[in-house]
Amino acid sequence: MEMHQVRYFLAVARTRNFTRAAEECNVSQPSLTRAIQKLEGELGGPLFRREHSLSHLTDLGRIMLPHLEQTYAAAQAAKSLAEGVRKGSLAPLSIGVTASFAADHLVDLLERLNLSLDGLELTLATAAHAHLVRDMMHGDFDVAILEEAADLPERLRSWQLFRERYQVLCRTDHPFAQLNAIEPALLSGEIWIDRSGCLSSPRFHQLCALADVKPVFRHRAGSEAHLQRMVLAGLGCALSPENVPVEDGLTLRPVHDLDLSRTVLVATVIGRRVSAASDAFLKAARARAWPVTEQQG
DNA sequence: CAAAGCATGCCTTTAGTAAT
DNA sequence: ATTACTAAAGGCATGCTTTG
Numbered sequence: 001m002e003m004h005q006v007r008y009f010l011a012v013a014r015t016r017n018f019t020r021a022a023e024e025c026n027v028s029q030p031s032l033t034r035a036i037q038k039l040e041g042e043l044g045g046p047l048f049r050r051e052h053s054l055s056h057l058t059d060l061g062r063i064m065l066p067h068l069e070q071t072y073a074a075a076q077a078a079k080s081l082a083e084g085v086r087k088g089s090l091a092p093l094s095i096g097v098t099a100s101f102a103a104d105h106l107v108d109l110l111e112r113l114n115l116s117l118d119g120l121e122l123t124l125a126t127a128a129h130a131h132l133v134r135d136m137m138h139g140d141f142d143v144a145i146l147e148e149a150a151d152l153p154e155r156l157r158s159w160q161l162f163r164e165r166y167q168v169l170c171r172t173d174h175p176f177a178q179l180n181a182i183e184p185a186l187l188s189g190e191i192w193i194d195r196s197g198c199l200s201s202p203r204f205h206q207l208c209a210l211a212d213v214k215p216v217f218r219h220r221a222g223s224e225a226h227l228q229r230m231v232l233a234g235l236g237c238a239l240s241p242e243n244v245p246v247e248d249g250l251t252l253r254p255v256h257d258l259d260l261s262r263t264v265l266v267a268t269v270i271g272r273r274v275s276a277a278s279d280a281f282l283k284a285a286r287a288r289a290w291p292v293t294e295q296q297g
Numbered sequence: 298c299a300a301a302g303c304a305t306g307c308c309t310t311t312a313g314t315a316a317t
Numbered sequence: 318a319t320t321a322c323t324a325a326a327g328g329c330a331t332g333c334t335t336t337g
Contacts, residue, residue: 004326018303031327033304038325052302052335 003075005039006068008032012048013065016055084119093277094123096132096141099223100198101264102244105291106145109284117280126223128197136269142278145285147199148263158267159282162243162290165261166200167252169231169240176237182255188214191236193227196220204239204260243291264290 011021012032022032040047047061057065084090093113097103103124114120127135129147136144137153145161152158168187170176176186187208192215195201208215219235221227227238228247241262246252266285268274274282 002325017301019301027326028328029303030305030329034326037304050303055302 001039001042002035003072005035006072006075008035009039009047009064009068010072012036012055013057013061018050018055088119088276090119090121091117091275091277092121092123093143093275093281094125094141095281096136096144096146097124097126098132098144098146098198099126099128100147100195100200100241100244101145102224102241104245105243109281109288113277113281113284117277120277128222129199130197136267139269139272142268142275143281143285144267146265146267148265149199152267155270156267157270158265159286161264161266161285161288162292163261163263164241164243164291165254166204166239166258167242167254168237169228169246169250169252170237171231171234172249172251174237176253177251179253182253184211184213184255184257187237187255190215191219192217193219193221193230193236193238195227195239196222200239200260200262207258207260 008021008025008027011024012018015021015024018033018036019029022029025032036047043060043064045060046058047064048055049058081090085092097106103126106124110122110124114122125141129149132141132144132146133152133156135141136146137155144156146152146158148158148160168176168182176182194217205217207213215237219230221230221238224240224244227240228250230236231238232247232249239260240246240252242252242254244252266282268278268282
């Protein structure tokens with residue numbers, strides 16, 4: 001099925017006249033007739049009943065009409081969108097954010113970007129670290145905000161935004177909430193919610209094993225929002241980056257001597273064309289004041 | 298019978314593909 | 318890179334049927 005066939009079909013459906021439809025479409029009547037015949041061959045039956053002055057859609061034609069209208073409208077929309085991108089009146093930007101990064105950090109940044117960039121068309125998506133990196137390399141994102149890791153692809157060019165520690169996230173009615181800082185030994189026996197797909201998770205397990213601290217690793221959450229809901233629901237405690245905004249009823253408490261922190265980066269892929277929108281975002285992100293972590297101890 | 302409406306035969310042009 | 322072939326779109330001329 002070709003788009004010109006759909007276009008001709010819609011013109012005939014509208015005018016109920018092959019000759020006038022051909023004029024509308026700026027082709028000769030025989031060309032239009034042949035295109036309709038081809039479409040009918042492909043769809044398995046006549047779309048129009050040819051009755052001279054009373055030509056009209058067949059049942060098949062009526063059934064096809066809304067689908068083909070939609071098809072044509074979608075194609076037209078794609079065309080005008082493409083034109084917008086080409087002329088620079090549209091500035092598409094796709095940002096991938098690691099699941100443990102609170103999008104709250106981006107609000108003012110995105111607000112300024114939207115004000116300064118005409119035609120900004122933003123896609124903001126979240127994914128676990130490994131998926132984010134993979135999707136970034138596949139071209140799904142123009143820019144990624146992710147954690148520093150040993151195995152980041154060489155083709156990623158990154159800039160550090162800020163560094164932050166992990167702290168214990170618990171309910172405000174949990175005994176931990178009363179402490180200024182938690183002794184690691186106190187974590188033993190606590191029911192724990194793991195951050196699945198997050199780089200901090202294996203590192204935390206490792207640190208616990210080294211210090212002979214034994215939380216009960218039982219639950220898993222795939223996003224920061226889910227993690228906080230699960231803690232709110234009383235399922236257990238978890239680790240969260242210290243700058244994550246927490247829900248009412250939750251609090252963050254540091255752990256003594258817990259060497260668990262992360263570096264948050266903004267990254268692009270080397271060699272890929274940097275769009276105006278990407279460039280503006282990168283510049284704004286790097287110029288922005290990010291949370292500063294005081295040195296512990 | 299003339300005009301309107303659609304179909305068909307035959308042609309050219311163009312784009313894509315396979316072979317050299 | 319060049320050539321040959323093929324398929325498809327489209328145009329012109331014209332035929333057939335219906336309508337007024």
